[in-house]
């Protein structure tokens with residue numbers, strides 16, 4: 001892909017799953033990656049594996065709920081590599097999603113917990129990254145949203161609302177700062193077989209999901225990572241304000 005070599009990219013929530021796959025893919029494209037995650041061990045371990053493969057990476061603990069922590073993540077990129085060119089905001093509270101019921105039943109504790117990470121946290125990352133990003137020509141943000149934002153589901157109300165709000169944030173950023181050289185897009189994965197999902201997925205749900213995709217297999221984290229890398233690259237220079245589905249054709253939105 002064009003234009004990723006030597007770019008400095010922060011991955012907010014890159015310690016596992018889709019974020020870790022994205023960090024690895026960007027490093028393969030010769031970008032320099034800064035991986036922040038709630039789990040310092042996970043972030044450092046992904047960074048170490050990239051460095052042992054010859055890439056350039058730094059991993060550190062960060063909490064997307066905490067302003068000082070988010071500011072520090074961006075500053076670490078500036079201190080380590082001298083600039084910030086791109087941001088992948090990917091963190092989500094995947095524990096909350098398992099308990100997320102319908103609108104009648106949801107507690108405001110669970111709702112607030114979901115929004116704090118999946119939506120408020122993404123706004124916080126945007127705010128803290130913007131002053132750095134806007135100093136770089138051809139800067140970009142990709143948010144990880146979900147098909148849950150638009151398919152309509154009888155459960156997971158907080159998750160769906162958080163991802164819908166995220167699409168709105170992305171479109172706002174794209175329209176507000178597009179003329180300043182910043183592009184913003186979102187990737188919307190379908191059910192993605194991260195190690196954790198692959199290990200814990202109910203066999204019946206796996207079969208049902210496979211029957212629903214117009215593809216020979218379910219989505220891999222590497223499929224999503226490739227799309228994020230493309231959207232952050234100069235090959236996507238005219239793509240702004242879009243939600244790109246990576247779901248094996250399950251949704252086929254107009």
Ligand SMILES: NC(=O)c1ccc[n+]([C@@H]2O[C@H](COP(=O)([O-])OP(=O)(O)OC[C@H]3O[C@@H](n4cnc5c(N)ncnc54)[C@H](O)[C@@H]3O)[C@@H](O)[C@H]2O)c1
Nearest residue numbers: 013015016017018038063064090091092144146189191192
């Ligand atoms: N796996 C799927 O089927 C699927 C489908 C659609 C969308 N998504 C989205 O993809 C993204 C990644 O999901 P994943 O499946 O790779 O899950 P994951 O749990 O492996 O990745 C999420 C990462 O975010 C981190 N995180 C959680 N809370 C945080 C916080 N407060 N501060 C900083 N980091 C925090 C976690 O530690 C984890 O490393 C999420 O936004 C999720 O909503 C996943």
